[in-house]
Amino acid sequence: MKKATMPEDVSWADEAIKKAHKSHAAVNESVTVRLKEILVGRQSERVLRGSELANAAKALITDMAISTPKAVKNHED
Amino acid sequence: MRIEIVGLSWFRGAADPIALDLDCKSIVVYGENGSGKSSFVDAIEYVLRGGKIGHLSHEYSGKRQEKGVINTHAPQGSKVEIRIGFKDGCELKTDIKRNGSFASAGGGAAVMSTWEYQRTVLRQDELANFIRETKGDKYSALLPLLGLHQMEIAAENLRQLAKAVEQQTKLKDMQASLSEISKRRKEVFGAATGDQILKRIGELHTKYCEASDTTDPLSLCDETETALKTRINSFTAEQKKHLVLQDISRSELKEHLKAVRSAGLKLAGEVEPFISEKLEVLESAGAFSDRLGEEEYITCPACGRRISAEDFRTHVKLEKERLQGTIDVFEKLKEARETLSDTIKTLKTNLRKPDLRSWRDDTANRSLAENFTYADGLKAEVFRASSGENELKAVEDNLFPLLLAASLAAQKGPTDVSELSADKETIGACKALAEGKKLSRTAKSVEALIAFLSEVERTIRNSIRLRSQQVIQEISEDIRRMWSILHPGEAIEDVKLYLPQHTDKAIDIGLRFFGIEQDSPRLTLSEGHRNSLGLCIFLAMAKRDADKDCPLILDDVVVSFDPSSTL
Numbered sequence: 150m151k152k153a154t155m156p157e158d159v160s161w162a163d164e165a166i167k168k169a170h171k172s173h174a175a176v177n178e179s180v181t182v183r184l185k186e187i188l189v190g191r192q193s194e195r196v197l198r199g200s201e202l203a204n205a206a207k208a209l210i211t212d213m214a215i216s217t218p219k220a221v222k223n224h225e226d
Numbered sequence: 227m228r229i230e231i232v233g234l235s236w237f238r239g240a241a242d243p244i245a246l247d248l249d250c251k252s253i254v255v256y257g258e259n260g261s262g263k264s265s266f267v268d269a270i271e272y273v274l275r276g277g278k279i280g281h282l283s284h285e286y287s288g289k290r291q292e293k294g295v296i297n298t299h300a301p302q303g304s305k306v307e308i309r310i311g312f313k314d315g316c317e318l319k320t321d322i323k324r325n326g327s328f329a330s331a332g333g334g335a336a337v338m339s340t341w342e343y344q345r346t347v348l349r350q351d352e353l354a355n356f357i358r359e360t361k362g363d364k365y366s367a368l369l370p371l372l373g374l375h376q377m378e379i380a381a382e383n384l385r386q387l388a389k390a391v392e393q394q395t396k397l398k399d400m401q402a403s404l405s406e407i408s409k410r411r412k413e414v415f416g417a418a419t420g421d422q423i424l425k426r427i428g429e430l431h432t433k434y435c436e437a438s439d440t441t442d443p444l445s446l447c448d449e450t451e452t453a454l455k456t457r458i459n460s461f462t463a464e465q466k467k468h469l470v471l472q473d474i475s476r477s478e479l480k481e482h483l484k485a486v487r488s489a490g491l492k493l494a495g496e497v498e499p500f501i502s503e504k505l506e507v508l509e510s511a512g513a514f515s516d517r518l519g520e521e522e523y524i525t526c527p528a529c530g531r532r533i534s535a536e537d538f539r540t541h542v543k544l545e546k547e548r549l550q551g552t553i554d555v556f557e558k559l560k561e562a563r564e565t566l567s568d569t570i571k572t573l574k575t576n577l578r579k580p581d582l583r584s585w586r587d588d589t590a591n592r593s594l595a596e597n598f599t600y601a602d603g604l605k606a607e608v609f610r611a612s613s614g615e616n617e618l619k620a621v622e623d624n625l626f627p628l629l630l631a632a633s634l635a636a637q638k639g640p641t642d643v644s645e646l647s648a649d650k651e652t653i654g655a656c657k658a659l660a661e662g663k664k665l666s667r668t669a670k671s672v673e674a675l676i677a678f679l680s681e682v683e684r685t686i687r688n689s690i691r692l693r694s695q696q697v698i699q700e701i702s703e704d705i706r707r708m709w710s711i712l713h714p715g716e717a718i719e720d721v722k723l724y725l726p727q728h729t730d731k732a733i734d735i736g737l738r739f740f741g742i743e744q745d746s747p748r749l750t751l752s753e754g755h756r757n758s759l760g761l762c763i764f765l766a767m768a769k770r771d772a773d774k775d776c777p778l779i780l781d782d783v784v785v786s787f788d789p790s791s792t793l
Binding site for chain 1 (some may be wrong): 376377379380382384388390391393394395465515572611670672674675677678680681682685686687689
């Protein structure tokens with residue numbers, strides 16, 4: 150049976166994100182917004198695994214505007 | 227919301243439709259063993275746990291527990307049903323199909339969706355199990371009841387996300403590349419400053435290219451590299467030969483071979499196949515664990531035993547953590563082998579270049595014919611998978627003399643070729659540095675993201691600890707009072723829940739036994755005492771949520787209490 154959605158106090162998530170953001174200002178707004186959604190939104194009912202985890206991580210990487218280049222190799226073929 | 231009636235049809239011990247009429251009162255149900263009393267509790271548990279009953283979670287009850295849930299004598303076509311009626315007249319009706327699938331309907335669903343199983347139902351075996359559980363399991367069991375489950379999931383998700391970000395961005399590879407680039411910078415430019423290197427790029431650009439408006443260092447390097455290639459293409463055969471010899475003489479084969487040896491030493495040869503196999507199993511088990519859905523029990527892909535999915539996940543996680551040091555050394559060796567394989571491949575390519583044919587023929591005629599034959603037949607890819615001492619020694623014996631011969635010959639090359647070759651190397655290093663800057667920016671962003679996720683996790687874990695401490699202090703007061711009612715004048719005092727120091731995700735039960743502090747009731751309490759302690763904890767938790775309008779259902783919880791208990 151699906152559990153009813155209870156209104157919960159989720160200020161702990163806001164506080165933790167705000168506190169961490171003070172010492173990691175390089176992290177942008179999109180990351181903090183998405184992270185809050187992950188922590189207290191619809192994905193917060195279970196531990197993320199497999200593709201769900203991979204997609205969430207990918208979204209954060211994109212939000213942070215990180216391109217994932219191939220590691221520079223010091224060798225020629 | 228009070229329960230008016232619980233009706234069962236062919237569910238568990240109910241061979242015929244039967245109803246337990248509670249009339250919205252608190253009641254005690256008694257009767258012969260096997261008469262079906264617990265079937266009513268099973269029905270509540272089945273509904274609250276979404277079609278599962280804890281004591282039926284074993285391989286004999288079927289995938290959906292259909293072999294245990296449906297009465298074994300249920301005639302074909304009979305309806306298997308649970309009906310729970312409430313004081314306000316609403317009802318929850320659950321129909322169970324023969325294959326174990328079920329569907330619930332009725333207004334009662336909304337009522338029961340707010341009841342937490344662990345706070346509502348307590349069964350005999352659950353008392354003993356709770357006391358027996360590890361402090362980690364107690365933490366997992368109590369956390370939802372403390373109202374901190376969502377925070378714990380959030381903290382775990384943050385930990386997993388940090389790991390996933392590190393893997394997806396290949397942060398370790400980026401860091402390894404940056405360390406290689408920094409090493410090459412020292413080799414090529416020594417202690418030169420960034421400005422001095424930029425000046426050198428400008429000089430080389432002026433030397434080989436026509437004047438242009440380009441200012442970006444990477445573009446300047448690209449243009450210089452193209453100009454160098456054009457110039458090399460116009461070289462005579464003799465010049466081209468010396469250029470290849472210069473490239474060969476710069477091969478880092480010796481260093482890379484040494485790196486493989488050094489990493490290999492850390493993984494003793496005889497342990498390696500075992501570790502490799504173990505890591506492979508762990509890798510597959512990890513992938514299998516990631517794919518698991520909501521199954522409660524699974525067949526372990528490694529040993530074939532039927533175990534709980536949660537136990538399997540925990541086991542894989544612990545094994546990974548235990549083997550992390552070995553995994554790191556193993557990765558280092560793998561990386562060193564890949565580099566060696568690449569270097570051998572490059573060397574082979576250079577040795578086979580048509581430009582080098584005349585030198586090669588001369589040298590082979592003198593004394594190194596066998597070395598060339600070895601080099602030609604060498605499969606560089608083999609070194610990616612394994613490299614025993616014999617193989618490394620053969621590389622050393624056969625390729626090092628070729629490198630030496632090439633270096634000697636390169637020294638005799640025309641000055642213009644040596645100069646161009648050195649410039650080509652310098653511009654290559656400049657280009658790597660310029661690309662490295664970009665890579666360094668990316669690595670810093672990834673590191674910032676991971677550090678951010680880790681700090682959010684740390685803050686949430688601190689909050690969980692603070693909140694748990696506060697809540698379990700309140701609960702402990704009630705546990706102590708209930709205990710003193712059940713066991714007046716006994717030498718067991720100050721019963722409490724506590725958070726063990728220096729351990730995350732752990733809750734345990736402490737007490738004083740004849741005045742001496744005990745870290746666990748398992749040290750001194752009899753089984754009967756442990757069971758009454760479990761009941762105290764359950765009732766203290768339930769009391770905390772007394773305003774939640776949810777019933778308490780106790781099933782045989784006093785069966786093994788010590789007779790002296792005042793119940």
